[in-house]
Amino acid sequence: MLSLPLSTCLRSRSAALLAACALLSACASTANPRDPLESYNRAMFGFNEDVDKAIIRPVAKGYEAVTPQVMRTGVANVFSNIGDVWISLNNLLQGKPLDAASDMGRFLVNSTLGVCGVIDWASDWGLEKHDEDFGQTLGRWGVGAGPFVVLPIMGPRTFRDAVGWGVDMMADPVYEIQHVPTRNSAAALRLVENRAELLPVEKALEEAALDKYAYVRDAYLQRRRSLIYDGRPPRELDDESAIDSAPVAGIPLDAESAVSQLVMLRVNEQMAETQSALPKPSDPTE
Amino acid sequence: MRFFAALVCAFLAFGNAFAEDLPPDVLIKNVSNEVLTIVRQDKDIQAGNTKKAMELIDTKVLPHFNFTRMTALAVGRDWRSATPEQQKLLVSEFRTLLVRTYSNALSAYRDQTLEFKPLRMGAGDTDVLVRSEVRQPGSKPVSIDYSLEKGPNGWKVYDVVVAGVSLVTTYRETFAAEVRTSGIDGLIKSLQAKNQAPLPAKAAK
Numbered sequence: 001m002l003s004l005p006l007s008t009c010l011r012s013r014s015a016a017l018l019a020a021c022a023l024l025s026a027c028a029s030t031a032n033p034r035d036p037l038e039s040y041n042r043a044m045f046g047f048n049e050d051v052d053k054a055i056i057r058p059v060a061k062g063y064e065a066v067t068p069q070v071m072r073t074g075v076a077n078v079f080s081n082i083g084d085v086w087i088s089l090n091n092l093l094q095g096k097p098l099d100a101a102s103d104m105g106r107f108l109v110n111s112t113l114g115v116c117g118v119i120d121w122a123s124d125w126g127l128e129k130h131d132e133d134f135g136q137t138l139g140r141w142g143v144g145a146g147p148f149v150v151l152p153i154m155g156p157r158t159f160r161d162a163v164g165w166g167v168d169m170m171a172d173p174v175y176e177i178q179h180v181p182t183r184n185s186a187a188a189l190r191l192v193e194n195r196a197e198l199l200p201v202e203k204a205l206e207e208a209a210l211d212k213y214a215y216v217r218d219a220y221l222q223r224r225r226s227l228i229y230d231g232r233p234p235r236e237l238d239d240e241s242a243i244d245s246a247p248v249a250g251i252p253l254d255a256e257s258a259v260s261q262l263v264m265l266r267v268n269e270q271m272a273e274t275q276s277a278l279p280k281p282s283d284p285t286e
Numbered sequence: 287m288r289f290f291a292a293l294v295c296a297f298l299a300f301g302n303a304f305a306e307d308l309p310p311d312v313l314i315k316n317v318s319n320e321v322l323t324i325v326r327q328d329k330d331i332q333a334g335n336t337k338k339a340m341e342l343i344d345t346k347v348l349p350h351f352n353f354t355r356m357t358a359l360a361v362g363r364d365w366r367s368a369t370p371e372q373q374k375l376l377v378s379e380f381r382t383l384l385v386r387t388y389s390n391a392l393s394a395y396r397d398q399t400l401e402f403k404p405l406r407m408g409a410g411d412t413d414v415l416v417r418s419e420v421r422q423p424g425s426k427p428v429s430i431d432y433s434l435e436k437g438p439n440g441w442k443v444y445d446v447v448v449a450g451v452s453l454v455t456t457y458r459e460t461f462a463a464e465v466r467t468s469g470i471d472g473l474i475k476s477l478q479a480k481n482q483a484p485l486p487a488k489a490a491k
Contacts, residue, residue: 032463129427203390203393207386210461210476219456222450226451
């Protein structure tokens with residue numbers, strides 16, 4: 001039911017949505033410079049939450065209840081396996097031939113000895129699974145992230161990652177399946193399996209977030225930034241400038257140190273401004 | 287009960303005597319293994335008994351965290367404009383929020399294994415990153431990186447980054463927005479409201 005509109009409309013919809021967002025951004029006004037589309041995004045986030053609550057989550061819970069763990073692992077492995085070829089290509093495009101070779105090795109081992117990808121032998125043999133997509137490749141090439149945007153059903157993206165995701169879809173083996181019912185079932189199964197994997201952590205998310213939309217947005221942006229740098233992102237500028245000289249709670253500030261704090265604050269701000277004005281080719285997410 | 291109290295005292299004594307001598311990666315390894323061993327044997331925590339998980343975190347994990355620094359990092363620029371009293375309140379509320387979050391996450395633990403990557407640390411370093419990975423058959427490993435700094439009481443954690451997402455700085459924009467609209471006191475109030483909301487019932491299963 002869900003699979004039909006999803007798989008048939010996704011490609012054209014993403015393009016239409018990008019255009020709509022570009023229009024929206026022209027007239028949107030908000031306090032957060034990292035999120036110019038915030039009012040649209042919040043509305044779409046709410047819509048996605050409703051769809052999740054009404055359809056996707058119940059289906060994922062049902063799937064979790066009736067599917068033995070061994071079978072779920074097999075399903076996840078098959079989808080993971082067919083994704084490894086595209087991951088390999090992206091690693092190659094990012095100038096990481098060793099990782100690319102490892103991904104290709106994974107695919108060959110798991111497709112043959114692993115019975116069409118059901119068993120992930122390659123991980124046991126030390127060929128580690130990587131997480132790459134075309135959005136990350138664009139990031140590596142220095143393409144800026146652009147504004148944050150929440151897509152229908154698919155959820156959070158940056159503009160760059162929305163474009164990357166469009167390319168990922170074109171390379172997605174599931175959408176190459178000619179037999180339409182098979183294709184839609186496969187796409188739906190993958191969506192449900194992915195959602196079911198999130199069931200154990202969603203309670204922690206509810207508990208963590210003061211403002212769920214903002215928390216998900218900022219977690220997503222950090223996660224993407226980390227992925228582009230393969231888990232080793234450089235520290236963000238304001239991490240240290242905002243904190244290092246922060247007074248410790250309980251120690252009262254005297255007038256003199258308060259003044260010096262203020263001076264430091266101004267200096268830090270000016271430094272941050274100067275640095276952000278400079279071109280920073282090393283950080284494509286800025 | 288007395289046994290439990292004795293156990294806590296023993297741990298605290300242990301903490302005071304040895305924690306400052308332990309290298310940061312060994313410290314994290316020991317604490318993680320200790321906590322996971324308990325969770326593995328505790329059916330209540332596995333079933334989603336959040337209160338019990340919170341007690342465990344309180345006694346085993348918290349002594350190794352620098353909550354003042356964590357709160358300052360989460361609040362960002364506005365930290366400086368807070369009075370010492372406000373800072374104290376912020377630290378205590380943020381601490382409660384993180385503990386509630388972690389204790390919920392703990393009930394999701396099943397049979398994953400922890401692996402630590404070799405520590406890169408120069409002699410005399412006072413700020414290090416301990417990198418670890420949670421491995422689970424059938425899924426991608428999830429990285430957990432701990433930032434620690436060396437203080438007078440040994441190494442203390444000031445940031446935890448799970449799969450590239452900091453459990454501390456992810457709050458920065460939310461907190462800043464709260465301070466913009468209703469000031470530091472407004473932020474303290476919403477943290478208090480969040481923390482006073484009833485704990486979610488047992489894992490909805």
